[in-house]
Amino acid sequence: MELSERKKRILHAVVASHIQTAEPVGSRTVARSYRIGLSSATIRNEMADLEEMAYLEQPHTSAGRIPSQKGYRYYVDHLMGAGQLTEKEELSICRSLSFDKMREIEQIIANAVRVLSSVTNQTSLIMGPQFQKSTFQQMRILPLDETRGLVVLITDSGFIKNKVIDLNQTLSPAELHQVVSYLNQKLYGLSIDQVTTSLINELKRDLFRRLEILEQAFILLEESLREEQQARVFLGGTTNILNQPEFRSVEKIHQMLSLFEKESLLFEILEQNLDEDGIVIRIGTENEHEDIQECTLITAAYKINRRILGSVGVIGPTRMDYQWVIAVLRRLVDQLNETLSSDR
Amino acid sequence: MELSERKKRILHAVVASHIQTAEPVGSRTVARSYRIGLSSATIRNEMADLEEMAYLEQPHTSAGRIPSQKGYRYYVDHLMGAGQLTEKEELSICRSLSFDKMREIEQIIANAVRVLSSVTNQTSLIMGPQFQKSTFQQMRILPLDETRGLVVLITDSGFIKNKVIDLNQTLSPAELHQVVSYLNQKLYGLSIDQVTTSLINELKRDLFRRLEILEQAFILLEESLREEQQARVFLGGTTNILNQPEFRSVEKIHQMLSLFEKESLLFEILEQNLDEDGIVIRIGTENEHEDIQECTLITAAYKINRRILGSVGVIGPTRMDYQWVIAVLRRLVDQLNETLSSDR
DNA sequence: TTTAGCACTCTAAAGCAGCGAGTGCTAACT
DNA sequence: AGTTAGCACTCGCTGCTTTAGAGTGCTAAA
Structure with a gap:
């Protein structure tokens, strides 16, 4: 037709x-x-x-x-044709992302969402990198005082997690070192997904034979994994929807803002488009989720060293300046990929 | 009269x-x-x-x-009299805060703001503990690979900051250790406020005589201090104001929500009430800040081991159920103090 | 000092008319 | 056959008037 x-x-x-x-x-x-x-x-x-x-x-x-x-x-x-960014837009994307090579990944992400919303004048959202998908690099335990220690867990994509734990039994530095290097050896290179409870239990049994300790450390490990089951979603420019004439009524505003408060839902929504490469555009009922079937969601995956880590997007009324928003998003993702991939 | x-x-x-x-x-x-x-x-x-x-x-x-x-x-x-909480309210405050003794401070804070807003049906806000006011406890540097290291900075009130840094020159573990223990010795017990740029410069000169390194580590130290100049403000239940009949118009909503997006402003607002002990109630124009002069702000300071760390509060229209909100806030702060003070 | 009664005020809601943007249809034009 | 001018018609929007009702202030009686 x-x-x-x-x-x-x-x-x-x-x-x-x-x-x-x-x-x-x-x-x-x-x-x-x-x-x-x-x-x-x-x-x-x-x-x-x-x-x-x-x-x-x-x-x-x-x-x-x-x-x-x-x-x-x-x-x-x-x-529609290919959109063109103004120099100003180009510049603000560039500047807000390229300067941060030294910063932690979460800050880069937070910056990205901020620029995206301020440039597009829409609400933008970005899925933080999935802890689950990154691989174990190393783990350290720093003694803080007699009874407590700090566990630091580092993954390849720049994640650093840490927790204070109780070391129930006091432990000689040598013993501690032994346990930690054992764990590092066993876990190195595994993706966090692969560090299952059963694997942990196995290791635990293994170690218990040698040292009756670190119960706490293991609890922490498990807990921390479970907690991070789901990546964080960062939001930017939520108030921008108030400028859209299609959200003039308080009920609609309420509906949207409540949606934005449900992080797990946003996560689901973003996750669906995760596999696809390039830009994904879902208009109205093309979105599976009921609450956004009056909206358009435009997303793109971002990567570290060619591996997809999460997705970033813009949500707004179906009446959206597609051409332009897509150009902005495309530019942002390019910049983001570059920033993340360099020197990591 | x-x-x-x-x-x-x-x-x-x-x-x-x-x-x-x-x-x-x-x-x-x-x-x-x-x-x-x-x-x-x-x-x-x-x-x-x-x-x-x-x-x-x-x-x-x-x-x-x-x-x-x-x-x-x-x-x-x-x-007004003293408000009474229902058992249900009591319970949800208790449960959401008392369970988390092991969690990090930021998570406890985040939980607190969530309960507060859901129980009161108002927007609630809480100032994260001020990094500045806590005291230096120790610093560690973990080598990650040949060129990079992880700096971990720990303060007394449970703050843990970390950054990946470049170690320009490769450095023997012994030398690294030497530098770090020198820094620890010099900085221990100082409040972060006291770690000024001039002090850092002094230390730097001191060290340079011995080791021509760690430029980066110092930059980091300074940067991280500057960055955290201002504590984070956590918000909860921002959409609750939409249920208040005094915020029926889109302009008012817009005004309030934009306010909520300005973290630094919220910080200022919360900071003003920081000194006072107990509950502070600011009605309408009693608030210094113009944008909230149609609102009431009720805040209370929370503490770790009797030292005031930050403040937590509720903001809403001047038509507020004072008696009840105050009771809830009072209960929450008690619980929060207890949770934070125990085992830290 | 308190209260019943009453005239008065002001808002919010409902009803109504005119305006204007935009349509669909028809007939004329190229 | 395709295009266009013309025209009657539709319908939401705006502004006006009217009405109902809630609540007041004042006065005079209890």
């Missing part, structure tokens, strides 16, 4: 105009401002066709048309 | 009723539901007096009265 060239141009015009103004678009507007060289009457006919084909819809009889979900989809797939 | 007993009872009734219903309170309502044993006409006269004395105000001529800021203040200071 291919559209005629003329229909394409008209659809394009309607979508573009509606994205800008948030108002229904009338035939007159299309005729005048998008110099198609046809009268409004002709365009009216074409628009009626497009409506019948479900690319456009009418809020009420005497209003202009707005793009339907199908219309946006067609626009995204066939009509 | 003491109020007559009767006026007190009427003022009490008006405040109580308005807190519950959010509507202006008429003389009839007071007469009927608060069994004062007077007719509405009498109460009308008294209310007129109270209005003249600025305890009450009238939205418009033919409406009931609502408490003025002064009215709320009087209520808080002289009229």
